[in-house]
Amino acid sequence: MASNDLRIDHGQDLVLVPGRAAALRWLLIGALFVALPWLIDEYFLSQFTFICIYAIAGLGMMVLLGYTGLVSFGQAAFLAIGAYTAGALETAGVPFVVALPAAGLVAAGAGVMIGLPALRMTGLFLAIATLSFAFIVEEVITRWTSVTRGSLGLIMPDATLFGWAIDSERKFYLLCLGILVLCLLGVANLLRSPIGRAFIAIRDSRIAAQSMGVNLAIYQTLSFAIGAALTGFAGALLAHKLTFITPEQFGINVSIEMLTLVVVGGLGSLHGVVFGAAFIILLPQVIAGLRGLLPDAIANQTGIETAAFGIILILFIIVEPGGIYGRWQSLRRYWSEFPFCKAGSFKRQRSFLKSERW
Amino acid sequence: MIFLQQVVSGAAIGCIYAMVALGxxxxxxxxxxxxxxxxxxxxxxxxxxxxxxxxxxxxYWQGVIVAVAGTAVLGVVIERVLMRPMIGLPAFAIVMVTLGLGYLLRSLVTMVPGWGTDSHKLTTPYTGQVLRLGDLVVSQEHVVIIAVTVVLIAGLYLFFRGTRTGIAMQAASQNQMAAGYMGIPIRRLSTLIWAMSAAVAAIAGILLAPLTFVHAQVGLIGIKAFPAAVLGGFGSMPGAIVGGLILGICESLAGFYLPEGFKDVTAYILLLAALVFWPQGLFGQSVRKKV
Structure with a gap:
């Protein structure tokens, strides 16, 4: 492990898969996930499908927040736009292979729309602007009944891939997994390119990036477009997974879930997206499983899921701000340098409050 | 007349937004x-x-004092338990903690015996009475909301202008490090601020209760108070009040004159429009940050 950390060539920073051992590891993990439908029962497989979909959506959030440093409280809107674009098109008879990219494109268009006025805002103001946008989108979808059928809900037809119907959970899981892998590879490659480095420069310091010649307007809009497009793809898949969509499914809670996903997973890492998605999907299952072990007085409370969600979110940020991936990395470092690690190695840096106002 | 009627009831709701925004x-x-x-x-x-x-x-009045004091204590507890360990960490992490806290509070109240998941009604001495000013009929709830807001704001203004603690708070908010070097106890002030903010929130909640019932989702109005705070520049107290009033009145008028559905999104449309033209809010100062 340690030899990989020693960089002797600039190319090592850019390579996608570092070394043969890593390639083999990825191949094994990939094979495991492809074989999954034949290893577990349909209910658990369905959860894994959700994880794939959430990971794609979280990837969009990660590009925005984790790599460009733009806070978006409006991911639910992009998810809804993707879902309803796919829904409306497929109800009209457009095949899935066309509807999926269209969902991404329309969401990207919406992303540019919110990204352009958002150019002049950062941090808090951007968060509120995207939040407002999400509310407006939700209301538009509820009212635009000729296309979306409003709160009556839209029934999704089965997806077909070049005449091959995706009619079973198994096939749909493999489809989602495939799209997730494509998206992950795409973003990983994007981050190795000048565009990705510009994103990271903007995240680390807007002013410094601007001074180095990064055009904030172009890159921030691009980041919004990419983030929204990925979330739009996820929306289209989610619509198929749920088979029945209503505007209420894309409320503010979904936006907060997306935010939690990237923070708990680990900001600024692609592994974190998958870990975070698994966390968001599996947490309610785990809590439901634990219900049986708790005393009745507690287990019968309706709010217990939300409470656990809140507590775990708070604990994560106080105890492990690097998220699940951060913890994984510090564990790995601990073992690779075994006797030499001290508690101080993983201590968090604290700083005096740097005001954004002065 | 109907127009004026709508303006008054909008102003009352606007005052609630303003109080939450103030918090x-x-x-x-x-x-x-x-x-x-x-x-x-x-x-x-x-x-x-x-x-x-x-x-x-x-x-009623004793109950209000107990409730406000209780919420202020809760604010202190939150500051001590959750916010203290976060001092010096990135602002975004702290925001996520408060989001988690929101989830926690919303679910915990449904577990308290006697509260549960039902809606409750808070009885007040003034429910159901109306005040007549010529042709204008204003319900007493609205009058009380507006009156209390005015008193509260005057009180806060005097506190920040006239008292040692208030001035120390202003100093700490302008430059934390410099204030610390001048001997201002920043941590203690931050606890006090949380207590004050919680107390203001409690007052808003109690005033709003006769209009909306008491239930776990009432707090979602906080999301509507955001646009009010942002419209006002998110750093300026007069701004919050103007922002809250603008929102409340526009919302009330939109609910009456525009097609159904506009009422709930007026706040957000207004906010987006305002942010496009004044990215720092109506009362915000635009200062380039030093690197």
Whole structure:
């Protein structure tokens, strides 16, 4: 492990898969996930499908927040736009292979729309602007009944891939997994390119990036477009997974879930997206499983899921701000340098409050 | 006349928005944290009021004082337990903690015996009465909301202008490090700010309770108070009040004159429009940050 950390060539920073051992590891993990439908029962497989979909959506959030440093409280809107674009098109008879990219494109268009006025805002103001946008989108979808059928809900037809119907959970899981892998590879490659480095420069310091010649307007809009497009793809898949969509499914809670996903997973890492998605999907299952072990007085409370969600979110940020991936990395470092690690190695840096106002 | 009627009822709701926005801004100015649980603190304040007045049977005004004090104590506890360990960490992490806190509060209130998941009614001495000014009929609830807001704002203004603690708070909000070097106890002030902010939230919650009932989702109004705070520049107390009033009145007029559905999104449309033209809010100062 340690030899990989020693960089002797600039190319090592850019390579996608570092070394043969890593390639083999990825191949094994990939094979495991492809074989999954034949290893577990349909209910658990369905959860894994959700994880794939959430990971794609979280990837969009990660590009925005984790790599460009733009806070978006409006991911639910992009998810809804993707879902309803796919829904409306497929109800009209457009095949899935066309509807999926269209969902991404329309969401990207919406992303540019919110990204352009958002150019002049950062941090808090951007968060509120995207939040407002999400509310407006939700209301538009509820009212635009000729296309979306409003709160009556839209029934999704089965997806077909070049005449091959995706009619079973198994096939749909493999489809989602495939799209997730494509998206992950795409973003990983994007981050190795000048565009990705510009994103990271903007995240680390807007002013410094601007001074180095990064055009904030172009890159921030691009980041919004990419983030929204990925979330739009996820929306289209989610619509198929749920088979029945209503505007209420894309409320503010979904936006907060997306935010939690990237923070708990680990900001600024692609592994974190998958870990975070698994966390968001599996947490309610785990809590439901634990219900049986708790005393009745507690287990019968309706709010217990939300409470656990809140507590775990708070604990994560106080105890492990690097998220699940951060913890994984510090564990790995601990073992690779075994006797030499001290508690101080993983201590968090604290700083005096740097005001954004002065 | 109908127009004026709508303006008055909008102004009353606007005052509630303004009070919640005020809570955001107090905490933001002192600690540069956005407290996403502000609306939920308001909800807890309303529950405390309901407990004191309806469950324990205290007289209304005593009950209100107990509820406000109780919420202020809750604010102190939150600051001590959750916010202290976060001092010096990135602002975004702190925001996420308050989001988690909001979830926690919303679910915890449904577990309290006597509160549960039902909606409750807070009885007040003034419910159902109206005030007639010529042709204008104003319900007493609205009058009380507007009056209390005016008094509260005057009180806060005097506090920040006239008292040692208030001036120390202003200093700490302008430059934390310099204020610390001048011997201002920043940590203690931050605790006090949380107590004040929670108390303001409780007052808003208790005033709103006769209009909306007391239930766990009442705090979502906090999300509507955001646009109010942002419209006002998110750092300026007069701005919050103007922002809140603008929102409340526009919302009320939109509900009456525009097609159904516009009422709920007026706040957000207005906010987006305002942000496009004034990215720092109506009362914000635009200062380039030094690197």
């Amino acid at each position: 955001f801004i107090l905490i933001y100015k002192a600690t540069e944290t956005i407290n996403f649980a502000q609306g939920d603190l308001m909800m807890v304040g309303a529950y405390f009021g309901f407990t004191a007045v309806d469950l324990w049977g205290l007289p």
